[in-house]
Every structure is written in C-alpha cells, then in structure tokens.
Amino acid sequence: MPQLLTANRLIDGRVLYWRGGGWVENLDEAEGFTDAAVADTALAAAKEFVARNLVVNPYLFEVKDGRPVKEREIIRAAGPSVRTDLGKQAKYGSTGTTSPAAPERDDDVSI
Amino acid sequence: MLIKNNLPAEDTYVTVADDAPLPDGAVVVSLKRFRAERSDLLARNQKLGIVLDSDQSPEALGSDLDRLSLVVLEFPKFRDGRPFSWARILRTRLKFTGEIRARGDFLYDQIAFLKRVGVDAFELPPSITPELFARALTEMTNVYQPSADGRTTIVAMR
Amino acid sequence: MYRYDEFDARFVAERTEQFRFQVQRRLNGELTEDQFKPLRLMNGLYLQLHAYMLRIAVPYGTLSARQLRKLAEIARKYDKGYGHFTTRQNMQFNWPKLKDVPDILAELATVEMHCIQTSGNCIRNVTADHFAGAAADEIEDPRPVAELIRQWSSLHPEFSFLPRKFKIAVIAAPHDRAALRYHDAAVEIVKNDEGRTGYRVWVGGGMGRTPYLAYVVGDFVEKPDLLGFLEAIMRVYNENGRRDNIFKARIKILAHSIGEDEMRERVLREFQEIKTSGYLQVPDEERARIAAYFAPPDFERLTDEALPTDGDLGRWIVNNVTPHKQPGYAVATISLKPIGGVPGDISADQLDAVAQLMDDFGLTEIRASHEQNLVLPHVRQKDLPAVFARLQVLGLATPNAGLITDIICCPGLDYCDLANARSIPVAQEIAKRFADLDRQEDIGELKIKMSGCINACGHHHAGHIGILGVDKKGVEYYQLLLGGSAAEDASIGEIMGPGFGEHEIADAVERVVDVYLKLRRPGERFLDTYRRLGMEPFKNVAYGEQLHAAH
Numbered sequence: 097m098p099q100l101l102t103a104n105r106l107i108d109g110r111v112l113y114w115r116g117g118g119w120v121e122n123l124d125e126a127e128g129f130t131d132a133a134v135a136d137t138a139l140a141a142a143k144e145f146v147a148r149n150l151v152v153n154p155y156l157f158e159v160k161d162g163r164p165v166k167e168r169e170i171i172r173a174a175g176p177s178v179r180t181d182l183g184k185q186a187k188y189g190s191t192g193t194t195s196p197a198a199p200e201r202d203d204d205v206s207i
Numbered sequence: 208m209l210i211k212n213n214l215p216a217e218d219t220y221v222t223v224a225d226d227a228p229l230p231d232g233a234v235v236v237s238l239k240r241f242r243a244e245r246s247d248l249l250a251r252n253q254k255l256g257i258v259l260d261s262d263q264s265p266e267a268l269g270s271d272l273d274r275l276s277l278v279v280l281e282f283p284k285f286r287d288g289r290p291f292s293w294a295r296i297l298r299t300r301l302k303f304t305g306e307i308r309a310r311g312d313f314l315y316d317q318i319a320f321l322k323r324v325g326v327d328a329f330e331l332p333p334s335i336t337p338e339l340f341a342r343a344l345t346e347m348t349n350v351y352q353p354s355a356d357g358r359t360t361i362v363a364m365r
Numbered sequence: 366m367y368r369y370d371e372f373d374a375r376f377v378a379e380r381t382e383q384f385r386f387q388v389q390r391r392l393n394g395e396l397t398e399d400q401f402k403p404l405r406l407m408n409g410l411y412l413q414l415h416a417y418m419l420r421i422a423v424p425y426g427t428l429s430a431r432q433l434r435k436l437a438e439i440a441r442k443y444d445k446g447y448g449h450f451t452t453r454q455n456m457q458f459n460w461p462k463l464k465d466v467p468d469i470l471a472e473l474a475t476v477e478m479h480c481i482q483t484s485g486n487c488i489r490n491v492t493a494d495h496f497a498g499a500a501a502d503e504i505e506d507p508r509p510v511a512e513l514i515r516q517w518s519s520l521h522p523e524f525s526f527l528p529r530k531f532k533i534a535v536i537a538a539p540h541d542r543a544a545l546r547y548h549d550a551a552v553e554i555v556k557n558d559e560g561r562t563g564y565r566v567w568v569g570g571g572m573g574r575t576p577y578l579a580y581v582v583g584d585f586v587e588k589p590d591l592l593g594f595l596e597a598i599m600r601v602y603n604e605n606g607r608r609d610n611i612f613k614a615r616i617k618i619l620a621h622s623i624g625e626d627e628m629r630e631r632v633l634r635e636f637q638e639i640k641t642s643g644y645l646q647v648p649d650e651e652r653a654r655i656a657a658y659f660a661p662p663d664f665e666r667l668t669d670e671a672l673p674t675d676g677d678l679g680r681w682i683v684n685n686v687t688p689h690k691q692p693g694y695a696v697a698t699i700s701l702k703p704i705g706g707v708p709g710d711i712s713a714d715q716l717d718a719v720a721q722l723m724d725d726f727g728l729t730e731i732r733a734s735h736e737q738n739l740v741l742p743h744v745r746q747k748d749l750p751a752v753f754a755r756l757q758v759l760g761l762a763t764p765n766a767g768l769i770t771d772i773i774c775c776p777g778l779d780y781c782d783l784a785n786a787r788s789i790p791v792a793q794e795i796a797k798r799f800a801d802l803d804r805q806e807d808i809g810e811l812k813i814k815m816s817g818c819i820n821a822c823g824h825h826h827a828g829h830i831g832i833l834g835v836d837k838k839g840v841e842y843y844q845l846l847l848g849g850s851a852a853e854d855a856s857i858g859e860i861m862g863p864g865f866g867e868h869e870i871a872d873a874v875e876r877v878v879d880v881y882l883k884l885r886r887p888g889e890r891f892l893d894t895y896r897r898l899g900m901e902p903f904k905n906v907a908y909g910e911q912l913h914a915a916h
C-alpha cells in the first residue's frame with residue numbers, strides 16, 4: 097500500500113505532510129511513496145527537520161486511493177468530524193476531493 | 208563542572224569503579240562496593256562518599272551514614288523522581304550534614320527543586336553554565352511548602 | 366471565592382515566565398522534545414491530533430464572571446472561539462500555538478488563573494464537590510481544604526516527578542458528587558463520635574486499564590495533620606510506585622498489590638517519621654484565613670417559593686434545579702449537553718453571555734462540574750424563571766441534568782492523540798435517540814459515560830452504562846459496560862462482551878434501556894435493576910436477540 101509521511105509543526109502543532117524535501121499542509125498535495133526504500137529515505141530526511149526543531153514526531157502511514165486507511169489519519173487530515181467548520185477540511189475541503197469549503201480564519205505559521 | 212554551595216568548585220573526590228583499585232585520597236564508591244568492603248573503606252580514614260542509585264534508599268545505610276562525607280544521588284533519567292525523596296530523607300530524617308550531590312540526567316528545570324530537597328552539589332552537564340545555574344535559583348521567589356532547605360514558606364510570611 | 370494575595374499573584378506570574386523560558390529553549394533547540402514534553406505537560410500543554418491543547422485549571426471548579434470573560438477572550442484571540450469543560454473541572458482549548466502559550470498564561474494570570482499541574486506526573490489540580498457551599502447535606506465547604514492542598518502541591522519540590530499522575534478530590538457530604546473512590550487519593554470531611562470535624566483519607570482508586578476503587582488509609586486525620594499525612598502517602602508512592610511499566614505506575618497498582626493492611630502500615634509509619642522529624646502542620650489561622658474566602662454570600666432572608674413543575678420552565682426546574690441549604694435559594698445546573706451538541710463544549714459568546722447573566726442576577730460565582738456541566742450555586746428561587754428564559758435564548762437550557770442524554774464524553778479521536786475511537790459522534794447519536802423528554806424522564810437517572818480509549822477520561826468504568834472505544838485494525842469498535850457508579854455507592858462497570866460497530870452501539874444501548882424499562886420494579890433506577898438482575902438479561906438482548914423475559 098502507498099505511504100505518506102507526516103509530522104506536526106513544532107511552533108504551532110499543525111499537521112504537515114511531506115513533499116519533495118519539504119512540508120505541505122494539505123494531504124492532497126502530499127507525496128505518495130510506493131517504494132518502501134524511498135519512503136524510509138524521506139523519513140530519514142524528515143528527521144533532519146526534527147533535529148532543527150521545526151517538526152516533531154514524523155512517521156509514515158498507509159493510504160489507499162489517496163485516502164488514509166486508518167480513521168486516525170483521516171481525522172488528522174481533515175479536522176474534527178464533529179466540527180467540519182474547523183481544521184483542514186474548512187480550508188481545503190474533505191480529503192481526496194478538491195472542492196474547497198469556506199476558508200477558515202487562521203494565520204498559519206509556515207516553516 | 209561541579210557546583211557546590213552555588214559556586215563552581217573543584218571536585219576533590221574520585222569516583223572509583225567497582226573493580227578498580229582504590230587511589231589515595233577521597234573516593235566515591237557504589238553502595239554494593241561499600242557493603243562488600245565496608246571495614247577496609249572505613250579504615251582508610253579518608254573522606255568517603257557513596258553513590259545511591261535511584262532505587263536505593265539512604266535509610267538502609269543506618270549509622271554508617273555518620274562515616275560518610277558525601278552521598279551522590281544518581282539520576283538514571285530525569286523523569287525518575289526518587290532521588291528527590293532520598294535527599295529530603297537524608298537531610299530531614301537522617302540529619303545528614305555532609306554533601307549531597309546530584310549526578311546524571313537531571314535538567315536545568317529541576318535544579319531549584321533539587322536545591323529545596325537538600326542537594327547542595329551538582330555535577331552539571333556542559334549545557335548548564337554557572338550563569339544558568341544561578342538563574343535557575345531565581346525563577347521562583349517564594350515557596351508554598353516547607354522542605355529541607357529551611358526556607359520561610361508563603362504561609363509563614365502571610 | 367479564593368482571591369490571590371501578593372504571594373499567590375507573584376507565584377503565578379513567575380511560573381508564567383518560567384514557562385516562557387522553557388518554550389523559548391524548546392524553540393531554540395536547547396531542549397529536546399523528550400525533555401520538553403514532561404515540562405509542558407506539567408503546565409497543561411499537550412500535543413494532540415490537530416494542534417496543541419491547553420488545559421486550564423479551574424480550582425475545584427469555581428469561576429467568577431470576570432474569569433469567564435477572560436476565557437471567552439482567549440478563545441477568540443488565540444483559539445477558535447470555543448472551549449471544552451473536562452471531567453476534572455478544567456477547561457481545554459484545542460488550537461493554541463506553542464509560541465502563544467506564554468502570552469495566554471500571562472492573560473490568565475490577570476484573572477488569577479493558570480495551567481499549573483493540570484497534567485504531568487505530579488499532583489494534579491484538586492477537584493471538589495461542585496455543589497460545595499450550597500448543598501443541603503454538607504458538613505462544611507470542602508473548598509478551603511482543596512485550596513490548602515492546591516497551594517501545598519504547587520511546584521512541590523519532592524513530588525513533581527512521580528511515577529505517574531496523582532489526582533486528589535475533596536468532598537464534605539455523604540452524597541459523593543466528586544467520584545471520590547476513583548481518585549488516587551481523596552479527602553472526605555467527616556465528623557467523629559465526639560462531633561469533631563476531621564478527615565477520612567482514601568487511597569488507591571483510579572480508572573484506566575485496571576480500574577480500582579480507593580480504600581481508607583486514615584480513618585480520622587486531625588485537621589492540622591492533613592498535609593503531613595498526605596506527604597506520607599506521597600512519599601510511600603514516590604519511593605515504591607512502579608517506574609518500569611507506565612500501565613502499572615499509578616498508586617492504585619501499588620495499593621492493591623501490597624494490600625490495604627500493608628499500605629496503611631507504610632503510610633502510618635511514614636507519617637510517624639514525618640512527625641518525629643518535625644513536620645508540616647497547618648496552623649489554625651491559615652485554615653481560617655483560607656476558609657474566610659469561601660464564606661457564603663450574604664444571603665437575603667427569603668422563604669421557599671412554590672416552584673412550577675410543568676411547562677418548559679417546570680421541566681427545567683424538576684430536572685436541573687437542586688435544593689439549596691438556604692431558604693429561598695436553589696442550585697441550578699446549566700447543561701452543556703444540548704441534543705446533538707458536543708458534550709462540555711461552550712462557545713466564547715456563550716461564556717460572555719453567562720458572565721452577563723451572573724452579573725445581572727447578582728451571582729458571584731459559577732462552577733464547572735466533573736459531569737461537564739456548569740452550576741449556578743446560589744440562585745434566588747424567584748429568579749429561576751428569568752434565568753431560565755435567558756438560558757433558553759443562549760441555547761443553554763437543555764433540561765436533562767442527570768438524565769440519559771446528560772452524557773459524559775471525552776474528546777476521543779476527533780481531537781485526542783491517544784484515542785482509539787471517536788466518542789463524541791456516538792454520544793450525539795445516543796442523545797438524538799433519546800431526545801424525547803417524556804422518554805428521558807420515564808427512564809430517570811441514568812448516567813452514560815464514554816471514553817475514546819482505555820485511559821478513561823470519560824469515566825466509562827463509572828457509568829451506569831459505560832462505553833469504551835477500541836481499535837480493531839484501524840476500525841472503531843465500542844465495548845459496553847454496565848453497572849458502574851462514581852457516587853457513594855461506587856462500583857466498577859462490568860464489560861458485557863465483544864464490542865459493537867460504530868453503527869451498532871446506539872442500538873445496543875437502546876435495547877439495554879428497553880430491557881430495564883420492562884424489568885424494573887417501581888422506584889428502581891437503571892443501576893438498581895442491573896444490580897438486582899445482573900448482566901444476563903441485558904446481554905441477552907444487546908446483541909440483537911429477542912426479549913423473552915417477563916415477570
């Protein structure tokens with residue numbers, strides 16, 4: 097199963113996904129790994145960001161058809177299922193779709 | 208670096224491994240070695256310290272404590288809070304007046320607590336400079352509860 | 366309520382700056398995450414699924430209107446316009462940024478609030494009966510004792526790196542509204558045979574993976590000795606609690622592995638040692654000084670009114686209003702469990718509006734309860750209609766206190782990093798099923814408590830019906846427990862059997878409740894019927910079989 101790489105940003109705790117040597121906030125823009133060796137290389141590179149105190153707790157998780165397999169990752173990627181007006185779902189729409197819902201007021205800090 | 212009574216100090220003790228020969232002068236040995244070679248160690252008539260691991264209570268030392276001039280409290284990891292109780296017991300219950308020294312994995316953020324329970328010497332990692340050490344003691348001016356440091360509590364000041 | 370003097374104010378201000386320095390060192394890389402985590406937790410800061418979460422201490426649940434307004438302001442300025450009341454009488458914000466937290470703490474300090482020891486392996490914020498000072502059945506107000514413990518435990522030099530967290534509750538009434546026997550330690554204010562007031566001290570309760578009820582280690586501790594006695598308990602725990610296995614590190618495991626007699630003996634021995642070496646006694650004057658802050662408000666001389674029992678107002682009064690010790694007054698519960706809402710959540714606008722309501726009706730304090738509701742402890746009975754009308758406008762007049770839709774529910778997988786399953790949507794589904802008030806009132810007192818994982822923040826072991834979220838290969842499942850109670854008749858719920866799927870659990874609850882309605886005897890609560898009949902009749906139908914049983 098393909099994998100994505102995720103972490104939380106240290107300064108504000110927000111969920112991040114790996115793409116091309118850096119991080120994005122939207123799961124739909126994340127880089128998918130079909131090759132486990134490539135995924136591990138990316139994880140090692142992500143740990144550099146840990147050492148530089150920019151992110152915490154990077155790890156890989158599985159996706160199927162662009163959607164996380166585990167409920168936990170679906171919720172992390174979207175926001176609370178009981179408050180669809182909040183979190184990433186409010187900014188980017190629900191994961192695996194491209195329709196943006198009403199943008200959420202949030203001055204996210206970038207790395 | 209060793210800090211003693213809030214100031215950088217020279218370490219006059221040598222910590223000796225269990226299987227190493229004893230050098231001349233003040234030494235620190237493990238509790239295990241102390242037990243095994245108790246009479247020899249006491250007969251040296253030199254300053255003697257022992258290391259207590261975090262699972263070793265000073266109460267087991269009994270009257271031998273009077274013959275010791277240093278107790279080193281070892282922190283295997285900073286989250287292990289037992290040495291805080293050992294220090295307090297050493298000072299308050301066993302009335303130990305020698306040096307109590309913190310060694311191992313403790314944080315800047317624990318220095319003021321350690322001081323309060325009766326630790327008076329610290330083997331600082333390089334990340335804690337003497338300036339930082341001094342700062343740690345100024346973060347909180349007053350205390351709510353009595354401890355081994357004899358500080359006046361907020362209750363008493365009211 | 367308690368007011369800070371110069372010492373308390375300085376303490377909290379300095380603690381804020383201490384934390385600011387910790388955050389600064391973390392961001393600079395002088396602290397690793399492993400080092401920072403216990404430090405931030407000791408100040409109530411978690412890293413959850415979507416963001417950080419900040420848990421603010423509401424000491425023994427008491428808040429002023431000014432504090433509510435500050436919470437509203439913080440919710441708007443630093444968070445997303447709402448907060449969440451927890452089962453430990455605290456308030457949580459779900460979206461703060463690490464870099465902002467020191468500023469939030471500084472704002473809290475201006476209204477005498479803080480996040481000290483709301484998490485971490487230390488003595489946690491102390492909880493107390495949310496009806497304190499108002500309940501007709503209390504011996505004395507338990508909050509001065511809670512405040513004394515709060516001060517003593519704040520940055521305790523010896524007990525800040527315990528094997529695991531340590532929670533203390535204080536009550537002073539025969540009716541236990543603070544889940545005393547589920548605490549690591551608890552203080553029950555009692556009178557002895559001579560009529561003297563002292564403390565019965567309990568140890569070893571807790572929920573989590575292995576739930577236990579506390580037992581008594583001190584039958585009657587004299588007033589000046591309380592902190593010395595607690596210090597003895599803490600030392601026995603700090604020295605002997607397990608540090609090799611996080612699931613076995615709570616004092617409940619120590620207490621129940623060495624047993625009651627041995628625990629008593631160790632605590633008493635330690636207490637004797639503490640006494641011999643000169644110890645911490647609380648002088649009468651200090652206790653009196655603190656108690657003075659909790660003096661009851663100047664009650665007017667009123668007489669009891671004939672309160673309506675029908676219509677919307679009557680329903681709310683019957684379900685949410687409790688007798689007060691003072692004639693003409695009442696205790697009113699503001700339910701934070703609207704049907705379909707998130708249990709315990711409150712918006713910034715509602716916080717402000719409740720503060721305004723307090724001002725308008727001369728109410729100086731409000732309480733957060735461990736059941737995730739708010740309580741107005743001293744309402745004039747003649748004001749009840751107007752208070753109710755105002756709450757209706759605010760969407761805060763749900764008349765379900767103590768009923769089946771008044772569900773205790775942890776944040777679960779919608780927010781919590783440790784969760785196995787979501788709990789809020791299940792609570793919402795159940796509440797919708799039972800939304801009909803006639804049905805709720807017919808069912809009567811029935812406490813549903815739900816947790817999204819074994820940590821049991823939602824007190825599932827103590828629910829008349831408990832629900833526990835579990836993870837089966839990434840899919841959410843729910844276990845049903847029956848027969849728990851956190852009250853004076855405390856008991857630990859029994860697990861029924863295999864878990865239910867996300868879409869089965871509400872059905873299962875409904876079937877269980879139907880069995881109760883069929884089999885109950887007059888006057889029996891759900892819990893009573895369960896205790897009389899056991900698991901069997903409920904289990905027989907919960908998984909979908911027909912109900913054959915009849916009288």
Ligand code: SF4
Pocket residue numbers: 775776777778781782783784785816817818819820821822823
């Ligand atoms: S019970 Fe589990 S899921 Fe619920 S809040 Fe506690 S840790 Fe999180």
